[in-house]
Amino acid sequence: MELIFIRHGQGEHTLDIPVSLQLNDPSLTQKGVEQARLLRSDLPLSKEDIIIISPIRRTLETALIWSENVPCRKIITPLVSPRMFPILPNATTLPCDKILDINLIKSEYPNVEIDMTSPVELWSEGINTMPESGFIEITKKFISRCREFNKEKIYIVSHDGTINSYRQLISGQTLTRNDFLHDAGWFKISC
Structure with a gap:
């Protein structure tokens, strides 16, 4: 199985760092x-594809723009929500990385599935500051769940730290912040 991690397009929270990191619920x-639209030619989708999406507005917007007019399956889960990389002791989640409320997701994004099999606490706490x-x-459960889809490839729209965290665990390589994907960048890994 091949996992294709895609970083969301440029978000408002990156325009005036560190001040903009304090934004709540930033959009693209x-x-x-435009970066999300370009994914259509870089990674064309079919109705058979599955996209797993972080429950953050900028990842949802990226996935929905990219998959516009393609009736593929779209699943939102906190298993790919923002994750700090590397993990810092006693750190807290920034306002720009707070997970959207499930009811807001249901209201604003009615055509996506919500993964209710994830632990309830992850819908409020996420994986951002979770100990290694x-x-x-979580990584073992996520990969096991991906295998259950019985697909050759699965797309995951997530965040730079989350992607590096998964890449590092799956590959066994040591990564740094220099390995972060650029906006709307993507990386394939077999597992």
């Missing part, structure tokens, strides 16, 4: 919208 910028031991368990 116009450049981010807990994240290793």
